[in-house]
Amino acid sequence: MLLRLRVSLPDRPGVLGQVARAFGVMGADILQVTVLERQSGRAVDDFTVSWSGLFEPGELRERIGVVPGTRVEAVWPTREAPGTSPDYDLLGHVAGEPDRAYLALVDAVPDLVSAEWAVAVDSSTGEVVHGSWQAPETVPAADLTPLRPASFSEGGLHLVSVPMDGVHLVVARSQGPAFHRAEVDKVVRLVEIVCVLARAGVSRTA
Known part of the structure; x- marks a missing residue:
């Protein structure tokens, strides 16, 4: 299934990589990252991921949230498939x-x-x-x-x-x-x- 996650994270080098690794550990394939805003040392990004469904989306939220300073604001299904224009x-x-x-x-x-x-x-x-x-x-x-x-x-x-x-x-x-x-x-x-x-x-x- 395709999921969209809205993630608030510190806007500093290395944090995005940590989030990407956390997705990988959970078996979620990142298809697209959209930067919605960057201000006051923080960024809000939307991640579109392909998710196997072996775990509940809520568990994906919890695992990503363990990256220091990172907060998952929402997880929801999407039909917006990246690359289809x-x-x-x-x-x-x-x-x-x-x-x-x-x-x-x-x-x-x-x-x-x-x-x-x-x-x-x-x-x-x-x-x-x-x-x-x-x-x-x-x-x-x-x-x-x-x-x-x-x-x-x-x-x-x-x-x-x-x-x-x-x-x-x-x-x-x-x-x-x-x-x-x-x-x-x-x-x-x-x-x-x-x-x-x-x-x-x-x-x-x-």
């Missing part, structure tokens, strides 16, 4: 079918940020326009249409909401941590690019 695939679909741009974005974005589902919510009515395959029939009752991109938690879910052309893209996960600002920025950039491609594509065919 799903973000480029999404942009290719949008460029080829601009009239389906927002549907493609909703369907693809959960895998791009290790989330579980996404919906497009009408900004004026609050009704769900389209949902990804794992989206529930009803979404949390919190205000999902803020004026600016925002991340928040509601009913056990961590959510990101980003406005785009009359609808809001809402991305959710329950098994992992709250969305880091780097993840929110990624969603915002994707929305911006998809909107540009969609408008340009529609204007060419109009």
Whole structure:
């Protein structure tokens, strides 16, 4: 299985190597490391690992946490397989079918940020326009249409909401941590690019 671990660790030489060795001892193969932030002598990294499942993910958390100064903030399943470039695939679909741009974005974005589902919510009515395959029939009752991109938690879910052309893209996960600002920025950039491609594509065919 693929797991994502969010790890806070001292930002000094040698610590990352110690964490990598701890993963290796547990039989976890590191596929990707993403640096989310570096400040005040600490770093927050997301590790994507291939995990045999011989032990519970919680034990993996405990073993990695024994590295001095290291704290595992979250462990959760992911479908974001490194090396597959799903973000480029999404942009290719949008460029080829601009009239389906927002549907493609909703369907693809959960895998791009290790989330579980996404919906497009009408900004004026609050009704769900389209949902990804794992989206529930009803979404949390919190205000999902803020004026600016925002991340928040509601009913056990961590959510990101980003406005785009009359609808809001809402991305959710329950098994992992709250969305880091780097993840929110990624969603915002994707929305911006998809909107540009969609408008340009529609204007060419109009």
